[in-house]
Amino acid sequence: METPITSRPVVGLLGATGITGRVALDHLLTRADEVGVEVLVGARDPDRVRARLDGRGPSAPQVLRVDLAEPATLAPFVARADVVLNLAGPYTRLAPPVIAACLDHGAHYVDLTGEAPLAHRTDLMHDRARAAGIAIVHTAGFEALPADILVDAARRHAAAAGETLRSADLVTRVRVPAGTGREEMISGGTAQSLVEVLRDPEPARLGDPAVRLAGLRAHAGTAVDPDAVRRCSPIRLRPRRSAGAVLAPMTPLASINPPVVHRTQALSPVAGAAATPLAFREATSLGCWGGTAGWARLAAAWLAAATQLAAVLASRLPHPVRARLADVLSRRLPPSGSGPQGDVLTGWSWETKGRFTTHEGGRFHGVLQAEGNPGYGTTAWMAAELALHMAQGVPETALGSSTPALALDGHLEALIPARVRIRLGE
Numbered sequence: 001m002e003t004p005i006t007s008r009p010v011v012g013l014l015g016a017t018g019i020t021g022r023v024a025l026d027h028l029l030t031r032a033d034e035v036g037v038e039v040l041v042g043a044r045d046p047d048r049v050r051a052r053l054d055g056r057g058p059s060a061p062q063v064l065r066v067d068l069a070e071p072a073t074l075a076p077f078v079a080r081a082d083v084v085l086n087l088a089g090p091y092t093r094l095a096p097p098v099i100a101a102c103l104d105h106g107a108h109y110v111d112l113t114g115e116a117p118l119a120h121r122t123d124l125m126h127d128r129a130r131a132a133g134i135a136i137v138h139t140a141g142f143e144a145l146p147a148d149i150l151v152d153a154a155r156r157h158a159a160a161a162g163e164t165l166r167s168a169d170l171v172t173r174v175r176v177p178a179g180t181g182r183e184e185m186i187s188g189g190t191a192q193s194l195v196e197v198l199r200d201p202e203p204a205r206l207g208d209p210a211v212r213l214a215g216l217r218a219h220a221g222t223a224v225d226p227d228a229v230r231r232c233s234p235i236r237l238r239p240r241r242s243a244g245a246v247l248a249p250m251t252p253l254a255s256i257n258p259p260v261v262h263r264t265q266a267l268s269p270v271a272g273a274a275a276t277p278l279a280f281r282e283a284t285s286l287g288c289w290g291g292t293a294g295w296a297r298l299a300a301a302w303l304a305a306a307t308q309l310a311a312v313l314a315s316r317l318p319h320p321v322r323a324r325l326a327d328v329l330s331r332r333l334p335p336s337g338s339g340p341q342g343d344v345l346t347g348w349s350w351e352t353k354g355r356f357t358t359h360e361g362g363r364f365h366g367v368l369q370a371e372g373n374p375g376y377g378t379t380a381w382m383a384a385e386l387a388l389h390m391a392q393g394v395p396e397t398a399l400g401s402s403t404p405a406l407a408l409d410g411h412l413e414a415l416i417p418a419r420v421r422i423r424l425g426e
C-alpha cells in the first residue's frame with residue numbers, strides 16, 4: 001500500500017487494542033483534526049483495530065501490522081511517526097525495541113511505564129537521545145504526570161515571584177462511583193507490569209527517590225546531588241493523619257512518582273531549580289479520620305503500607321528467587337487485556353492538593369482537579385494530549401531521557417482537553 005503524503009505531524013499509537021489504548025485511540029480520533037495531527041495505529045492484529053474504526057470512512061487512520069516480538073515490523077511504523085505513543089505493556093519486555101526504533105528514526109517517545117529498571121536504562125541513553133533530537137518520556141499517566149506537572153507549576157509560580165521552590169507536599173483523593181468493582185480499579189496490564197519489575201535481572205531500585213538522577217551530574221551538568229535528594233526527600237510508607245484525614249502511601253507504588261519529580265527538578269530550565277534538591281512527599285487520602293470508619297481507613301492504610309513494603313523487600317531478593325516469585329504472581333494476578341471495560345468517566349473524579357514552600361520563606365497552595373477513572377480514563381487522555389502537544393514541537397530543554405513536565409514545558413492549557421486543570425494561589 002502506498003504511504004499517503006501528509007504535511008501534518010503524525011502521532012503513532014501502539015497498544016490500541018488494550019484497556020488504556022482503546023480509550024486513548026477514541027480520544028486521539030476526536031482531537032486529531034482540531035490539533036492538526038494525523039493518527040497512525042500499529043497493532044499485531046490490524047483487523048481488530050479496523051473493526052473499531054468501522055464507519056469512519058476515509059477519515060479513519062491507517063493501521064499497520066506491528067508485532068513487538070518482530071522488531072522488523074516496527075521500522076515502517078516508527079519511520080512515519082513524529083511521536084510514538086506506546087500503550088503496549090508490560091514495558092520492560094515490550095518497550096526496548098520501540099525506544100531503539102525511535103532513536104534510529106528520530107521520533108519522540110511517550111509511554112505510561114512505572115517500571116523503574118526500564119526508566120533507569122533509558123536514563124543511561126540520555127546523551128544519545130539528545131544527540132538524536134528526541135525526547136523519551138516514561139510515566140505519562142496517573143503515575144507520574146499529575147505530581148510532576150503540579151510540582152512544575154508550583155516551581156514556575158515561585159520563580160515568577162523571584163523565589164525558588166523548596167518543598168512540595170501532595171495529597172491525592174480519588175472519588176470512586178458507588179458499586180465500582182475491584183476490576184475497574186486496576187487492569188491486568190498494570191498488575192503484570194508490576195510483576196515485570198520483580199522479574200528484571202538488574203539490581204532492585206525500588207524505594208530510591210534518586211534512582212533517575214544517575215549520571216546526570218557528569219553528563220547534563222546539573223548541581224542536584226542524589227545523596228542530598230535521598231536525605232531531604234526519603235520515600236516513607238508509614239500511614240499518617242493530617243488535617244483530619246487518613247493518609248496512606250501513594251498508590252499503586254510510592255516509589256514511582258518521586259524519581260520523576262526529582263529528575264524534572266534536576267533538568268528544569270526554571271531559574272534556580274537545577275541547583276537545589278527539592279523536599280517532596282506525597283500520599284493518598286483514604287477519607288476522614290473519626291468513628292469506626294476512621295479506624296477501618298487506618299487499617300486499610302497500614303495494609304497498603306505493608307503490601308508496598310513487601311514489594312520493596314521482594315525486589316531485594318536474589319534474582320532467581322525473584323524470577324520464580326514473578327512467575328507465581330503472574331499466574332495468580334489478572335492477565336494482560338483484562339480490566340475496566342465500562343464507563344471511565346461518569347461518577348469518577350480526583351484531585352491532588354499541594355502545599356508548597358520556597359527557600360525565601362514563601363508558602364502557597366495548589367490543586368490539580370481531574371475527571372474520570374484516574375488509571376484508565378484520565379491516564380489515557382493525559383498521555384494522548386501530551387503526545388499531541390509534543391507532535392507540535394519539543395523544547396531543546398526536554399530532549400533526552402525526559403519527563404512529562406519537561407515535555408509539557410509549562411503549557412498547562414494542553415491538559416484541559418484531558419479534563420485536568422491546575423490552580424495555584426495563596
Ligand SMILES: NC(=O)c1ccc[n+]([C@@H]2O[C@H](COP(=O)([O-])OP(=O)(O)OC[C@H]3O[C@@H](n4cnc5c(N)ncnc54)[C@H](OP(=O)(O)O)[C@@H]3O)[C@@H](O)[C@H]2O)c1
Pocket residue numbers: 014015016017018019020021043044045066067068069087088089090091094112113114139140141142143144187188189190191193194335336337338339375376379
Ligand atoms: N502510568 C499509569 O498511570 C498507568 C495507567 C494504566 C496503565 N498503565 C500501564 O500501561 C500498560 C498497558 O496497560 P493496559 O491495562 O492498557 O494493558 P492491556 O489491556 O494488557 O493492553 C496491552 C496492549 O499491548 C499490546 N501488545 C501486547 N503484546 C504486543 C506485541 N507483541 N506487539 C504489539 N502489541 C502488543 C496488546 O495487543 P493485543 O490486543 O494484540 O494483545 C494490547 O493492545 C501497562 O504496562 C500498565 O502498567 C500505566
